[in-house]
Amino acid sequence: MASLAPTFGRGAMTNHWVDIKNANLIVVMGGNAAEAHPCGFKWVTEAKAHNKARLIVVDPRFTRSAAVADYYAPIRSGSDIAFLGGMINYLITHDKIQHEYVKNYSDATFLVNGDYDFGDGLFSGYDKDKRSYDKSSWSYQKGADGYVLVDNTLQHPRCVFNLMKQHYSRYTPEMVSRITGTPEEQFLHICEMVAETAAPNRTTTFLYALGWTQHSIGSQNIRTMAMVQILLGNMGMAGGGVNALRGHSNIQGLTDLGLLSNMLPGYMTLAGDKEQDFTAYLASRTLKPLRPGQMSYWQNYPKFHVSLMKSWYGDAATKDNNWCFDWLPKLDKIYDVLQVFELMHQGKMNGYFAQGFNPLASFPNKAKIGGALAKLKYLVVIDPLATETSEFWKNFGEFNDVDPNKIQTEVFRLPSTCFAEEDGSLVSSSRVLQWHYKGADAPGEARGDAEIMAGLFLRLQGMYKKDGGTFPDPILNLTWPYIIPHSPSSEELAKEFNGKAVTDLTDPKDPTKVLVKMGEQLAGFAQLRDDGSTSSGCWIFSGAWTQAGNLMARRDNADPSGLGNTPNWAFAWPANRRIIYNRASCDAAGKPWDPTRTVISWSSRQNKWVGMDVPDMRLDAAPDENVGPFIMNPEGVARLFAVDKMAEGPFPEHYEPFETPIGTNPLHPNVISNPAARVFKSDMEAFGTARDFPYVGTTYRLTEHFHFWTKHARINAILQPQQFVEIGEDLAKSKGIKGGDWVKVMSNRGYIKAVAVVTKRLKTLTVNGQPVYTVGIPIHWGFKGLTKNGFLANTLTPYVGDANTQTPEFKSFLVNIEKA
Amino acid sequence: MQVTRRQFFKLCGAGLGSSSLAMLGFSATEALAEIRSFKLERATETRNTCPYCSVGCGILMYSLGDKAKNAKSTIIHIEGDPDHPVNRGTLCPKGAGLLDFVHSASRLQYPEVREAGTDEWKRISWDEAFTRIATHMKNDRDQNFIAKNADGLTVNRWLSTGFLAASASSNESGYLTHKIVRSWGMLAFDNQARV
């Protein structure tokens, strides 16, 4: 979600599943919602049936989503920025933008640093050796008062709007068609349909998923679309927004809780090596407003951070020891999975834990992953199922051709419970925390993940207590207030991340008045303090378990507004808001752009914001105060110009996949692929070229399966029993392949064999004057489970990641195919 | 054999008699049309959330037994929760097949270890598993923990062991995992959000 935060301030789906029904136009691009999220896609069909909405699907394949679309256009995998950049150009040149919205709620009027430049595929400040940018020129011009300079007339040549206009003027319909392979008239038809929703009372919503993220330019794919949504004035609107359809059931929750190399809960970040000074650490994250009067909510960072440290280290965290700041590890670089497996492959790691995760199947270049695991001293797999990773050392013939005797890794496999056997909450893509209950005991000796973690922790802690060892302080002092120490309950943990008053909280205006008594649950993150008097393990989840009880377990599905908001169903972060940035659903004067879809509005009678949703705005911020709707951004508005938030440039630019079928970039042949993408030297050598591997390979999911789990479930194994690849009729004909034949698909990293599905749904595209064929590779098979044994599809995929998220490029690489 | 008129009558009579007998005596029991009995009648209903994708569909799990002390629950059926505002009772092919995940033959039952260089799993106790894993960890951490970097700055990190967290586990498990993993000083820490 490292693309939405740089634009809007928060990295999450802005609206929610049911809200999709309010849209006028739905664009499914960079995803296949019908296939991957059928029950969420229901709200697309509802919008069509009850709101006369139109559905557009743009995808390299005619997908299950396309099967029910009003309009489908093909696109070459990995060329979405060209398509969407062309759309930005269309909207600007045809004057199909929501002017009031853009002027008031985006940085279009902001003036950009005079040194910022773009030419021949590179932005200013590029360092070729480091493959990264010095981003100092990617900034705004500031006045003497410290605020950014703006030009409300949009005439200034250095204002964001004009720079953007200039940047995308190169993305003409001809150029778009040349790069994407989408026929020009189809591209223009889609632009026309999208442009209609620039009207204040019309909305488009975009549904996307891994089809955009799994590219070396994944984050920028999404940002381009986010920019389109700003120009159309669709953010904050019911039926609008940017709907990032997350994959796993709690991937949103684990991201919110910061289970990532460089993160802390609630989107706080770990310090780097150089951030030795706690005050400076806080100051750099306590963002001051860039325009007068803006909320810039990260101004509260110290409150969130200190409360977190009180949660973790309790009494040991004091003002004097900077709330245990030194106990947190410092980053010299990001240890994302590609980096970690690179180190592991180099033999620089000894141990690894895979908790409910199947890295052998999930990360690119299976051969490298397997080789890396074989260099570990110990591997611990915690899972309800027998995964491929847990048996990476075992020989499964062609599917996993290894010699167990040569693999010296000690592998532990710990059985965990599944959903049905535990209580707890999951965060849906809509940011809703939903509580669930245990229905039966786990089989055999399986234990819950929390119990397993507690068991491991206590055993290690015991060893440090007994024998001492290196830097035991954080281990010995970690708060452990759980009634049954070896088995913390979900209730206790949920209360802990919500937060409580460590001491009596008194009203700052009247110290005699106690707002929250010591030990009581907090009502929300607004009560957090930076003086150690509150604790909260994840500030954005604060409000989930208050004195009133477990709000995540609420089951009132009443929908008073008819817009599907159900405010009393479970609990949505932040602060139970269902549509974030909803202040932007009103004009500058606080009146809804579309009164028939009023989310909130300014009530001059009550002098506050009122509506069906929790206003994403200070309640008493009158419209004439000009408080921007994007409260997390210090600008108060959404960023068309991402300043220094993105690795490869403030405006998205089309770069080719690292394995490109056309071998050039029509926009700038000197800079073909993402100059800042995460790629290691040894992996660079493993890239193939179009000469040997002429076809575009793309991996994806099928609706019958969920990753590598459901092949263990009999019903799903029946529904899609055997590995296959999809090819178009032209390619099949030229290779003499018929449906049902066995084929071999090869990349520079390995091969798989599968049954061929020959289809009309994969059309040959003309890209840069040459035909481009796509080979579709569903991922769900492996050598464990009930489905017929198959190859892990990541045998083929390249080891290269997005520059911001390090998400691997699973969607676009080069392969060859032959009859097996 | 010659059949006279009288004999003929007898023969016919016997034929009729035997067939009527069959109709009366040997006739198959004419069971009434009966539909399959409704299998959830007294099953216990538990509310849960589908563990697959992030639509977060509400599900109803039905288990055998009424949670009385001597009854052992087993999930016998799972279907969509009609009260849930997002899925409104519907489920996708994965959710509708959840029962077969719960009861998958691949479910792990007890801790196991595969010793270095061998070709088989060996069952071990939880206690042995925790001790052996914690010993590995402590050895690695004690040896490779970096308290200060080359420039002498305090960094307190442990890089030689990594952790991948499960993004299908609950917030509570996830939160505890994060709390524990950071207390160890780990940075090689990730979840499915990246892929």
Added chain:
Amino acid sequence: MLNKTRLVARYTAGERMNHWFVAMTFILLALSGLALFHPFFFFLTNLFGGGPWTRILHPFIGVVMFVSFLSLVVKFWSNNFITRADLEWQKHLGEILANTATDLPEVGKYNIGQKYLFWALVVIIPTLVLTGFVIWRPYFAAFFPIPVIRVAVLVHSVAAFIAISAIIVHIYAAIWTSGSIRAMTRGTVSAAWAKHHHAAWYKKVTEENKL
């Protein structure tokens, strides 16, 4: 009166056993077939151990009957060619049925009615077997398209109707014609019977005996 008890051999023991084997299997087939044909007869499935057993047994019995029927056909083939005299005899059918016929043409081993029965069965029984295979589950039906199966069931039932009707006539004729049944039970008929009903045949066998 000795004359009256003088006997003429009509069927060998082998022929008789073969005939009764076919007869028994036919009865079983008729009963089980009817059971599956009309609900009125469904009770007959009880004779075979219920519906599924009836369904299982019927086609196997059919195959057995077909094989033994073939052997009978071989044995009786040459005596069943229709002759000019048979056609002449046929003209008197009304009188024959009314028991008033006199001065009939001499009949060989079989009269034309018996020959009709023979040829009818020669056509119908293979038809039943062929169509039976088409509808035989679970072994063969799956190899045929459904429209073919539909034709087969119809033809099978019509053919069975003809066959059963013909056999009823056959049985009745045997009962009606006094002295006939012993031909198949004992293998012999009275000389008088033979002379009356099958004069040509009688002459032939008596001449052979004289030699």
Added chain:
Amino acid sequence: MALQTLDIQRRSATTTPSPDVRQNLQTIEVAKLIDVSKCIGCKACQSACMEWNDVRDEIGVNVGVYDNPPDLTADSWTVMRFSEVEVEKDKLEWLIRKDGCMHCADPGCLKACPSPGAIIQYSNGIVDFQEEHCIGCGYCIAGCPFNVPRISKKDNKAYKCTLCSDRVGVGMEPACVKSCPTGALVFGSKEDMIGHATGRIVDLKERGYANAGLYDPQGVGGTHVMYVLQHADQPELYHGLPKNPSISVMVSLWKGVTKPLMSLGLGFVALAGFFHFIKVGPSKEDESEHESEPH
């Protein structure tokens, strides 16, 4: 109003009427409406069907298409049929039809079935197989105009969709309908379903499907499973959905006229013999013939 009533309307191989006093205005016919234009082919219905009915087909192979299992079986009572067609040139459509029992008002299977009570039609329109009465003859397969029933290899009994009669019987919707994520499956009174379909057809026509329409074939008296088709004029596009299905003439002849006529015919032949005997007595050789017997 007894939507869920499982009173028997018709019973296979049964010549007398079923209990009939409740067959009046109180009974509502039910119907499942399958809106092909909303179907994404996700197979949730297949999954839910297997799960609810406790049937699991073999784990098969891929035969070069998305359809899996590739055909209906005794364990797969519903399957998705995927068809890639171009009705208009260069406008690809992926038509996905949920196949399974249509629950005909005039069921060919029931007509063909020789075993009393093995096939039941309830007054709400559901046609249900009662496997304990099934003898495994497969006549239902010959009788069905839609090629739906399948004989199990395990027990030689015929199986097909029950429209979840066990759920409908307690007032619930069928499992497939409940699961359908996009609402392509809807269940209710047949009247309501026709009304719902009418609205869908208006929407489809407005989206350019001039020939959108309802598939409720009258050749089988209408069905209790109906389709909304984008191209109702060409049902064959949907993996060979028959255009004007009806019970085959062969089956009608077989189970129609021949059944009573031939039964009567056999009775007639037997009776004719009987009365012939009564009238003329046995045919005997003359005494004279004995006497003239040469010695």
